[in-house]
Amino acid sequence: MCKGVAAMSETLSAWQLITSGDATLFSIVRLSLAVSLTASAIAVIVGLPLGALLALTRFPGRWVIIVILNGFMGLPPVVVGLTVYLLLSRSGPLGELGLLFTPSAMVIAQSLLVLPIIAALTRQTIEDLWLEYREELTAIGVGPIGRIATLLWDGRFSLVTALLAGFGRAAAEVGTVMIVGGNIDGFTRTMTTTIALETSKGNLPLAMGLGVILIALILMVNAAAWGVRFWSERRAG
Amino acid sequence: MLIRRMFSALAVLLMLAGAAAAQDQSIVVASTTSTQDSGLFDHILPLFKEKTGIDVKVVAQGTGQALDTARRGDADVVFVHAKDQEEKFLQEGFGVERFDVMYNDFVLIGPKSDPAGIGKGDDIAAALVAIATKKAPFVSRGDKSGTHSAELKLWDVAGVDIETAKGPWYKEIGQGMGAALNTASAMDAYVLSDRGTWLSFKNRGNLDIAVEGDKRLFNQYGVMLVNPEKHPSVNAEAGQRFIDWLISPEGQKAIGDYKIDGQQLFFPNASQDRS
């Protein structure tokens, strides 16, 4: 009985910390969003055209690339983290850049994690669309770049879903950012690494409270994307 | 055109972030999870920053990993608690000089149900023998950390050959002190912990201190500057200032002042005669 009350009061004080707009919490949330959104943006800039290109071109060994790309959607975050760590370490090939244990390293690593998701899902979407649009676009005489642009725009609703899948992966993972960021207080500490830290310190109610906030954040991003899609669909069908 | 603009903006952002990381006024200190989990850094680092303006970025890993990070040149200073491993690090030429900073002690934590029948005492060797004989559940860090090294040494001192004696009762989890305590709490098992982490640990369950005060549970912390001759990128000047501060009377007092629930966690013991 007493233990239950104690646990509840701890949870309550954790929530108070959360809802009082604590400055540290705010900076942790801001860093998490900045890193994951930037990584997703990079993955989109590279992955969208890559996926579209893969969908529309034919060359020997194409199916090998597609299988690898699809498989990389499930890259283990810790492995990516370790690989980027070894690359960016001072003793590694890119050590000169001095990027290890900084938010930049976290963005780079997460971009690598999200890129296969964007590219693979884009490829599938564009390939399906191409089946439908092929004759028409060929008859109109649209060139290769025009095809990519047209299909990417017309497939935008499915592509937004791919984008959200990619962002969700980035925002939810802890292995990559922990290794390449170092979980440095006030500098590379994100929501997920904080949750891991608080858990290891035994502050389970606080960790859980942070977990709920993280889920709420991800849901808000999804809701915003849904809103944009809904509004835009009403305009363009 | 728009895409080109976005690319260059991104490149600038990345470079700025990278440049910010390489400022003079910050150093990377590789330390241990137990030191971080105890909350010591939250207490002393703001004092150092106020005095010198230097930002100390602590990357908390196990001792083994921290020393490895330093070997790779990814840290400027290393601050751990495993003297044997630290001496080896020095011998390999990766460190400049080693200084004692502070000590705390280990405590043997166990469930109130006490399956090994240890009771409360101050003889760690006897306790470990009892645990091994009765095959009572025991959680080990298993991660080459300072605590793990100390634990292995203690089995040795107790005359138990842990390599042959271990069985399903001995659980090596390969994680930090907090995780080890969580696991022990969930399984009602024994675990060797540093006092600092134990004092700030909140998820105790049925656990309490079983053995403390044995001189063999003494846990010494040392600090070293990573050798700039091996890694020219080391910020030697700022790193040395941090070390100097830690062992100075001011830094030592800051360490001693850190308390949880009125209890002091770390006992400063830097040698005050340095040439």
Next chain:
Amino acid sequence: MRAASSDLPLVFDDVSLMAGDTIILDRISLAITPGAPTLIVGPNGSGKTSLLRLCMGLAAPSKGTVSWGGRTHSPGTRRAILFQKPVMLRRSAAANVAYGLAQAGCPRSLRARRTEELLDRVGLLPLASRPARRLSGGEQQRLALARALARDPEILLLDEPTASLDPSATRFVEEIILAAAQSGTKIVMSSHDLGQVRRLARDVFFLVRGRVCEHADAARFLDHPSTPEAAAFVRGELVL
């Protein structure tokens, strides 16, 4: 920019089209000349769609040659084709037409005005900002027509454009087609509706199982078909 040379006459010289072992078109020789609409008629599966695709240049014949104005290679800038189920882009009706104009090289400054003109010509101006995919079948067909006309084509190929439309929509589309024909566009259209043949065609090619069975003036084909298959077809029987 207008191509200097014309795509007409469109000539098939002993053209065959195969898919694997199946013969789709069998030694076809015909010429499509400028003037009033030409209709391609025949039962389902007789190869009408394939013929139109070859006219457009979307496929190459397995044997024989297709030539446009005497050339065997002609970029398709002065030809347009309307498929039976046209694909609407996921944007507004106006944007669909503007897309066609852009692809045809219409400068940006003129695009808005020409889009309006084309939509008006097909009677879709009030629906300009409606999402194209939400239009009815007949409206989509008219929109596709506007998109095709945006190319200002010399030859307009249509594959059974009114097959799934109700009579009033059919009439609307036929009016647009006739108007285009009158302003100089050569219409080549496939159909299995004999009434449509009577209303629109000057000359008719009758296809059965990939062969041109008969080629005649529309009136003569309908009233005095010279082949037994054509006679059966005109009577409304199934031609196997």
